[in-house]
Amino acid sequence: MNETKRIVIVGGGITGLTAAYYLQKEIKENNLPYEVKLVEASDRLGGKIKTVRQDGYTIERGPDSFLSRKQPAVKLAEELGMTDQLVRNGTGQSYILVNNKLHKMPKGAFMGIPVQVRPFLFSGIFSPKGKLRAGFDFVIPKSKKGSDQSLGVFFRRRFGNELVENLIEPLLSGIYAGNIDDMSLMATFPNFYQLEQEHRSLIKGLQKTTPKKKKSTGKKPGMFFSFINGFESMIHTLENSLDEGVVSLNTSVDHVEKKDQDYHLLLSSGEVYKADAIVMATPHYTLPKVFSQYDMFNEFHDIPATSVANVALAFDQSAIKKGIDGTGFVVSRNSDFRITACTWTHKKWPQSTPEGKALLRCYVGRPTDQSIVDFSDEEIIEIVLNDLNKTMNITQKPEFSVITRWQNAMPQYTVGHKERIAKVRDEASRELPGLFLSGSSYEGIGVPDCIGQGEKAVADVLEYLRG
Ligand code: FAD
Numbered sequence: 001m002n003e004t005k006r007i008v009i010v011g012g013g014i015t016g017l018t019a020a021y022y023l024q025k026e027i028k029e030n031n032l033p034y035e036v037k038l039v040e041a042s043d044r045l046g047g048k049i050k051t052v053r054q055d056g057y058t059i060e061r062g063p064d065s066f067l068s069r070k071q072p073a074v075k076l077a078e079e080l081g082m083t084d085q086l087v088r089n090g091t092g093q094s095y096i097l098v099n100n101k102l103h104k105m106p107k108g109a110f111m112g113i114p115v116q117v118r119p120f121l122f123s124g125i126f127s128p129k130g131k132l133r134a135g136f137d138f139v140i141p142k143s144k145k146g147s148d149q150s151l152g153v154f155f156r157r158r159f160g161n162e163l164v165e166n167l168i169e170p171l172l173s174g175i176y177a178g179n180i181d182d183m184s185l186m187a188t189f190p191n192f193y194q195l196e197q198e199h200r201s202l203i204k205g206l207q208k209t210t211p212k213k214k215k216s217t218g219k220k221p222g223m224f225f226s227f228i229n230g231f232e233s234m235i236h237t238l239e240n241s242l243d244e245g246v247v248s249l250n251t252s253v254d255h256v257e258k259k260d261q262d263y264h265l266l267l268s269s270g271e272v273y274k275a276d277a278i279v280m281a282t283p284h285y286t287l288p289k290v291f292s293q294y295d296m297f298n299e300f301h302d303i304p305a306t307s308v309a310n311v312a313l314a315f316d317q318s319a320i321k322k323g324i325d326g327t328g329f330v331v332s333r334n335s336d337f338r339i340t341a342c343t344w345t346h347k348k349w350p351q352s353t354p355e356g357k358a359l360l361r362c363y364v365g366r367p368t369d370q371s372i373v374d375f376s377d378e379e380i381i382e383i384v385l386n387d388l389n390k391t392m393n394i395t396q397k398p399e400f401s402v403i404t405r406w407q408n409a410m411p412q413y414t415v416g417h418k419e420r421i422a423k424v425r426d427e428a429s430r431e432l433p434g435l436f437l438s439g440s441s442y443e444g445i446g447v448p449d450c451i452g453q454g455e456k457a458v459a460d461v462l463e464y465l466r467g
């Protein structure tokens with residue numbers, strides 16, 4: 001008799017939802033004898049993707065966009081019939097705050113690494129000595145083959161401290177809310193390692209591999225996509241595409257045991273659910289708890305996770321006496337600021353803000369300033385406004401604010417991350433076959449990376465169940 005096989009997805013963030021979506025699709029299209037269940041601890045789906053729509057504003061509490069060149073997200077939007085809801089960011093000058101002064105971001109750079117040399121030579125961000133040191137990139141030998149190193153070590157060796165601290169660090173560490181001197185090169189930006197291996201100089205490598213821009217008179221399109229009704233609209237569409245009974249909200253998976261051929265999942269409801277395969281799409285730190293009898297997951301105690309708070313402030317445009325013509329700025333650590341970045345959301349995403357209003361979205365919570373995330377709303381707003389007033393002149397209090405604290409939300413891919421994950425996966429495949437780990441803790445924190453991992457988990461589960 002052909003019994004129905006049960007697949008449980010634990011965690012209803014974008015990773016788990018993607019896995020549920022593609023699994024359901026495969027089952028229907030190929031008439032597979034499988035059943036999917038998605039178990040989510042909280043009372044809603046989406047995890048870190050959360051949108052507030054208030055007084056005509058669309059405010060993202062978590063991610064606000066994704067890189068348009070990253071295929072898995074674009075593909076999923078197409079699958080869901082949402083391409084007509086994708087909007088590109090408005091482009092404009094972006095800035096960097098160095099030594100407490102706002103500078104225009106030098107043109108012709110990729111992640112802070114010069115592709116065109118001229119704008120760097122003329123930029124006020126670096127001293128003549130710093131510029132000279134960055135030029136050593138042309139002659140410094142490549143790194144030893146194969147071994148991991150921190151982004152800090154890698155870039156400081158190639159370009160010196162100044163280029164790193166005044167430009168590369170604020171851009172790169174902002175993405176991961178991490179410390180560049182701890183972050184793994186191989187797990188975050190392996191493309192720079194490849195470039196160095198192939199061309200020795202990163203500048204030369206980028207010059208050779210960056211596609212030449214076609215001459216055009218029009219404004220260049222933005223590199224990011226968002227959804228016209230907010231990121232969470234993608235979550236709602238995914239949720240609506242799942243059959244009734246697939247999703248269980250307010251239910252956490254507290255413990256899992258392997259029993260002969262299947263798994264027994266102890267749910268917070270007290271129910272024991274049996275499964276043939278499991279996709280764990282939760283943050284990594286849930287694994288040592290849920291699989292407490294397996295030492296292999298103790299490895300995950302070595303993956304830190306940092307906290308950040310996102311502060312959205314809505315103003316009448318008249319409140320901003322001295323504005324800045326641009327889309328936002330990031331802050332270098334040598335500036336006496338506690339915000340790490342600020343987006344002029346009304347300029348970057350005009351559809352998010354009513355006419356005549358301004359929406360500023362800032363982040364606080366550097367790895368060395370984690371305690372700020374626990375401050376009261378009033379304290380955080382005061383600190384943020386104080387910082388903003390150093391670069392702008394804001395004369396009134398915000399009309400309203402939305403503060404979102406994300407505790408331990410940013411997994412840190414520290415040096416050796418890839419090996420750590422590979423080791424756990426290898427042990428899990430032997431001791432716990434049919435268990436798959438997927439999501440932002442493992443192979444990329446960006447939403448498209450998470451979607452890609454959800455898709456990969458589906459392929460892995462199907463291959464496993466086919467036997
Ligand atoms: P999560 O969203 O964390 O989902 C995991 C789910 O598992 C949660 O819903 C949780 O409740 C559930 N869960 C946990 N334990 C259990 C359990 N035992 N049983 C059942 N359920 C459980 N990426 C971009 O591409 N662009 C951006 O602009 C961007 N900005 C960001 C801004 C912020 C503030 C943050 C925090 C992240 C940002 N990211 C961005 C990264 C991206 O949003 C996340 O990496 C991604 O959304 C994570 O998705 P996930 O499904 O892997 O995990």
